[in-house]
Amino acid sequence: MASPIADVSYRDYDGPLFAARYRWWVIAKQGILLASKKRNLQVLSFVSAWYYLAMIIVLFFVNQGGSGGNSEAGNRIMEGIMKNVVWKDQFLHGFSFAQLPLLLVTLVLGAGAIANDNRSRALLVYLSRPCTKLDYLIGKFVGIFVPIFVILAVPTVLFYGYCALSFNQYGFLRDAPWLLPQMLVVILMSAAFHAALVLAVSAMFDQGRVAGATYAAMYFITNFFTVAMSITWATSDGKAPEPVKHLFYGSIDGLQIGFCKAILDTRGSRPFVGGQRGAEANLPVPAPPLLAISLILLVIIAGSAFLTWRRIRAVEVVG
Amino acid sequence: MNVVEVSHLTVQYGSFTALNDFSCEIPEGCTGLLGPNGAGKTTLIKTLLGFVQPKSGTARILGDDVVASGPSIRQKIGLMPEQDCHIPGMTAVSFVAYAGELAGMPSAQAIRRAHEVLEHCGLGEARYRNVETYSTGMKQRIKLAQALVHGPKVLFLDEPTNGLDPRGREEMLDLIRSISHGKGVNVLVSSHVLRDIERVCDRVVVVMKGQLRATGTIQELKAIQGQPLDVEVREPNHAFASRLMEIGAVVGPPKNNVYRVQLAGDVRQAHITVQTAARATNAQIRGFRVAERSLEDAFLDAVQPSEPPHILHAPTATGGVQ
Numbered sequence: 001m002a003s004p005i006a007d008v009s010y011r012d013y014d015g016p017l018f019a020a021r022y023r024w025w026v027i028a029k030q031g032i033l034l035a036s037k038k039r040n041l042q043v044l045s046f047v048s049a050w051y052y053l054a055m056i057i058v059l060f061f062v063n064q065g066g067s068g069g070n071s072e073a074g075n076r077i078m079e080g081i082m083k084n085v086v087w088k089d090q091f092l093h094g095f096s097f098a099q100l101p102l103l104l105v106t107l108v109l110g111a112g113a114i115a116n117d118n119r120s121r122a123l124l125v126y127l128s129r130p131c132t133k134l135d136y137l138i139g140k141f142v143g144i145f146v147p148i149f150v151i152l153a154v155p156t157v158l159f160y161g162y163c164a165l166s167f168n169q170y171g172f173l174r175d176a177p178w179l180l181p182q183m184l185v186v187i188l189m190s191a192a193f194h195a196a197l198v199l200a201v202s203a204m205f206d207q208g209r210v211a212g213a214t215y216a217a218m219y220f221i222t223n224f225f226t227v228a229m230s231i232t233w234a235t236s237d238g239k240a241p242e243p244v245k246h247l248f249y250g251s252i253d254g255l256q257i258g259f260c261k262a263i264l265d266t267r268g269s270r271p272f273v274g275g276q277r278g279a280e281a282n283l284p285v286p287a288p289p290l291l292a293i294s295l296i297l298l299v300i301i302a303g304s305a306f307l308t309w310r311r312i313r314a315v316e317v318v319g
Numbered sequence: 320m321n322v323v324e325v326s327h328l329t330v331q332y333g334s335f336t337a338l339n340d341f342s343c344e345i346p347e348g349c350t351g352l353l354g355p356n357g358a359g360k361t362t363l364i365k366t367l368l369g370f371v372q373p374k375s376g377t378a379r380i381l382g383d384d385v386v387a388s389g390p391s392i393r394q395k396i397g398l399m400p401e402q403d404c405h406i407p408g409m410t411a412v413s414f415v416a417y418a419g420e421l422a423g424m425p426s427a428q429a430i431r432r433a434h435e436v437l438e439h440c441g442l443g444e445a446r447y448r449n450v451e452t453y454s455t456g457m458k459q460r461i462k463l464a465q466a467l468v469h470g471p472k473v474l475f476l477d478e479p480t481n482g483l484d485p486r487g488r489e490e491m492l493d494l495i496r497s498i499s500h501g502k503g504v505n506v507l508v509s510s511h512v513l514r515d516i517e518r519v520c521d522r523v524v525v526v527m528k529g530q531l532r533a534t535g536t537i538q539e540l541k542a543i544q545g546q547p548l549d550v551e552v553r554e555p556n557h558a559f560a561s562r563l564m565e566i567g568a569v570v571g572p573p574k575n576n577v578y579r580v581q582l583a584g585d586v587r588q589a590h591i592t593v594q595t596a597a598r599a600t601n602a603q604i605r606g607f608r609v610a611e612r613s614l615e616d617a618f619l620d621a622v623q624p625s626e627p628p629h630i631l632h633a634p635t636a637t638g639g640v641q
Contacts (some may be wrong), residue, residue: 010498013432013470017423020391028422034408085520112407120451121404125465126370129421130390185425 020130022243024138027126031113031143041108043149048101049155051094053269056162062165082170087163091183094159095190095260097271098152099253103196103219105151109142109200111215112208114308121208123312133312148191156183162190179264186260189294193256193299200304203311209210222251233285246292248285255297261287262294320382322348322473323367326469328376330359330366330529336354337362339529340376345507349499350473351516351537352509353618354526356539361401364475364525366399380473384607394423401477401509405450411437413447415464422469429489432468438496460472463494467504474498475507479516488515495519513614523622531620539619541611547581550593559602566592579610 035041046053062081117123126136160180163172176182198215205211229248233240249258260266268284330338338359352360365371367378369385369392378385383392406414412433419429437446440460445453448463461477466474479495480488497521499506510516515525516537523540525533533540542543547569552559555573563570563580571579582589590607597604612620 010502012503015428016425017394023421030417116407120407121402122406124400124404125406125418126421128393129392130423131421132390
């Protein structure tokens, strides 16, 4: 009940009211604020950056050991190691190894985004305000997109900064001058892809857990397919039929890794040590055509947004 | 000025017609929207909010066309939906403040106002609790708080006492009455609980099968055509009844020592005639009052299937008594 000293008589609100624009930002801001308070998300953010963190540690000790005393011998060792490092492949690895933690990040952020609103009929709260379905959809999308983008971009930018400051003499900026903008495009696409897809799945259900389980199932089933294609590729001694190369990218993370390879124009190399040796079958699957994989990603994003749009309803329609 | 003006509104869900050529005007104040389940009350509210596109006809709120104005009209409206609705994972104060921000309030104002409204709705002590842990009564209150936070000029309350125990029901009705009377907030209460409507509303709109059945003040709806009198006597007196009938009155049989008497002329003249008849027959009169039927009777008459729409039905004095 009300406090005994409180003035509980109803008073009308006569303060300012903003025009009915940019409501999506209110929804997005709320999503971002709620995300920032989730402890498990903070832990997952660190886990998703593990490759970059490991690389920074490895490179730091290599740098310390190789240039110890600034001796000529030390410099020769350092040059020998650095010769094998393909810088853009390190970013490809960083991005690839972040995929599984990124799945968990996406589940934490997005599985309940619309499903929980469906369960608690929160749409009536949103849509009885000067909010449109589009505001709701954009707000929810941005509320997932921005945290994913930040979680992926921050370690990428930090690693880029560390390498640019410490290894420029070994050709870091010269070998891939557009590396940072390219990686930011990859991260943008990845964040948009995950946000759109998880929202579509979330909109199908009225239980966040069921939506999350469905999204995870989609991820792992398609991932299993990717692994099958990978084994086919490896056992074919490089003579697997042409479609196998492209089907390798037929999963949630495969599409993104394929896009990253296509943007960076690399097929990848071994983690940490770099270098590409051996027969064709032992090498990573080549990058898919950039235009094709970009189109596939954009179609999935647009299709997911359309599905979500169709599922958002303020009233149950009968008859 | 009319708060709501609806003209020839037809709303269909597929082949089902939820509102059929519905027209009504709702003036300022507190109005009850009465009708049995499935009558079209909630559809009317959802159409006024712009959730449903009408097939034909127009609807205006505070003079603005609901279709042409788009979502901006909802800045003037607060909705307390029938079903439970909240945003998961939020405390009451953050939920209500968020609802305020969605309506266009600056965040600092929204927070301040959320505290104020929650206090008014009796949730001051529980405002930092997660809404999902609230009882049914508290959830009803928070639905009212989120509807009020941005200071709407029109408040739509859809079955506000659903699921409340008697005490909670009384408190909710008191809250609604305090908001709707003298605070500049026009309230439209949709309910099928006649006692609730009678308790808080000044006017009613009766809806049945998507059509308007009756509209007017509660007194008008309860009034009986011809303004008969209920005359309470000490004990039934046949001479008194016969005397009244001799002078042209229609008199019903006594019920709990009360005769229902309908006379020509105005009420004052009828009083004099009844007193004269009582004096002449030694009948002891204990009380007079203008007869009225219960809201339940009025409602049941209005929703009778044989009744044509748009007509306020008022039976004669003999109806149901003689």
